[in-house]
Amino acid sequence: MKEELLKRTVKGPDGVEFEVEPLRDYYCEAAPTVMPGAYIKIVEDLFNWARAESLWILGFGTGCGAIEMRPLMTPRFDAYRYGIQWRPTPRQANLLVISGYLSVKTLKRAIRAYEQMQNPKYVVGLGSCTINGGMYWDSYNTIKRLDQYLPVDLYITGCMPRPEALLAGFDDLKNLIRAGQAEGANQYAENFDWYKANQKQVIHDWDMPDYNW
Amino acid sequence: MMRELHERLKCLFPLGELTEQRRGPPNELAFVSLPGAYLRPALLHLRDLEGFTHLVLLTAVDWLEEGQFQLTYLLSNRTQARDIGLRVFLPRDGATMASIHDLWPTAATYQRELREMFGIDFPDSPGVNDDFILEGWIDMPPYRRDFDTKRFAAENFSQRPGRTTTDPEQHMKAKLYPGEN
């Protein structure tokens, strides 16, 4: 573990000594819990309709597919007209688009970004690399199946998928959300131990809390 | 031009043959090998007296069968638009090379990369043992040729079943000329 993450005593500028434990101090460690649906179906449907119309993508690009997000968010394809926007921080986003291959190092950051997003949240895997490794199927450094590590609601195939494919994919995602089938966040909470075991199997220098909220 | 330089340098250092990859002028590119012990004086000479002021790159080749690593120090003379690559061979086992970070500070980054990807040590190079690209790496340095990346991927990552591979030539043959063969 990196030195700056270890528990230690530091002396403040005013001379007072205090204890710092970065992994405990800055994060909430409590595991995620399943969010129950609304008390009656019609209300849940209303919520889901609202959720489907308000997709906020975290501006976090991994792999080559991130290139296609630029034309998508600019006037040429203009995803904003479908109510899809990009946000700069995980706290403000509810859709994580994994836009291509994920190296183990990036997977660590993607997990942290995902866990910091607020419920309800969705994950879309973009391109063959997230599905079966794509052209990096024999790489020593990329994961081959995104759904082993994060709960994927939808895959968009292609290498790389064009902006049109993404727009169609977002439409599918909206339908899934409206139908109440985009329950990735709850699956993550339910199978939390399984996901963590998978993640730790590939991330060998695990130096973060089990859940970084 | 490169030949003249080679002749001049040969009086000073035990150089090998000159391999001219691109004749000029301009845009000459040539490679020459020399024993590791002479690398530093040769680099200094080229940098300070021959105008090769820019270290373009420092990279390695794994000659597995010969049990050697080759280090290539590529230098550029901007004003005369020519590049020269110095090659040094070192034994693969316990590969160690003197650091040149004090000649070009950028060399430290290359050396850190070579340490991680090839396992070549450069003692005293700043931060040479820090992680460079990989984090928590558990196997032998992955750019060594005896590292089996396919096996490593199969053992360490869960694969989605059902993936098939077709030979492009056979596939296109069968698709375009179904009647034949």
Ligand code: SF4
């Ligand atoms: S699926 Fe293709 S375009 Fe996408 S990250 Fe992989 S190699 Fe790149």
